[in-house]
Amino acid sequence: MTTPSPPTAAIDEDHFWHLARSDTGVAVTDFEFALMRTAESFARWQTECLAAVTGAQLSGGENAMLHVICMHQQPKTVRELMHMTNRSDLPNVQYGLRKLMQLGFVTKSGSARKGVFYAGTPKGIRVCEDYARLREKLLLRGAQAVPGLLERAQTIHDQLEALERLYESVTREVATFHRRHLGTAPKGMDGLHDRQSN
Numbered sequence: 001m002t003t004p005s006p007p008t009a010a011i012d013e014d015h016f017w018h019l020a021r022s023d024t025g026v027a028v029t030d031f032e033f034a035l036m037r038t039a040e041s042f043a044r045w046q047t048e049c050l051a052a053v054t055g056a057q058l059s060g061g062e063n064a065m066l067h068v069i070c071m072h073q074q075p076k077t078v079r080e081l082m083h084m085t086n087r088s089d090l091p092n093v094q095y096g097l098r099k100l101m102q103l104g105f106v107t108k109s110g111s112a113r114k115g116v117f118y119a120g121t122p123k124g125i126r127v128c129e130d131y132a133r134l135r136e137k138l139l140l141r142g143a144q145a146v147p148g149l150l151e152r153a154q155t156i157h158d159q160l161e162a163l164e165r166l167y168e169s170v171t172r173e174v175a176t177f178h179r180r181h182l183g184t185a186p187k188g189m190d191g192l193h194d195r196q197s198n
Contacts, residue, residue: 045139053130056103062096066105070120070128077117
């Protein structure tokens with residue numbers, strides 16, 4: 001059993017818990033919490049900004065899909081959309097595409113044999129342009145006011161890209177070697193609780 005590292009003078013002891021048992025654990029977990037909160041705020045912003053220009057209610061993911069579809073006004077397949085947004089939840093992607101088509105923002109063409117493509121309609125492209133203008137007025141202007149943000153943007157981007165690769169790597173590791181069925185102990189954990197209780 002790993003013994004938790006004692007709190008250091010630089011880190012509040014309240015930040016040590018079962019996901020943060022060392023200085024590294026605290027640093028990564030605090031970052032993960034900030035990342036989760038930022039992702040939730042980003043999704044709410046996407047929803048509210050789109051609602052402001054259209055009145056439509058879409059999730060952050062559906063909003064992102066609309067902009068990716070209209071990007072460069074080039075039709076895209078479901079596979080391309082999922083690759084570009086790093087998604088693996090095909091049923092939710094398909095549901096989102098149906099919503100976008102019902103709203104008249106996206107059109108579907110092609111066939112299963114030749115390939116199915118999704119493209120922005122004139123209405124959808126106009127929505128994206130209206131969204132972009134409001135985004136420039138509020139979000140980008142706000143970003144300019146955050147000290148050092150634009151100067152650090154590339155560094156932050158690179159760190160997030162590195163973190164994405166790390167999560168992908170350890171996800172494959174755990175799926176390949178550590179997955180278990182409900183009710184069974186993880187590898188190497190058999191008898192651990194018995195030994196601890198003796």
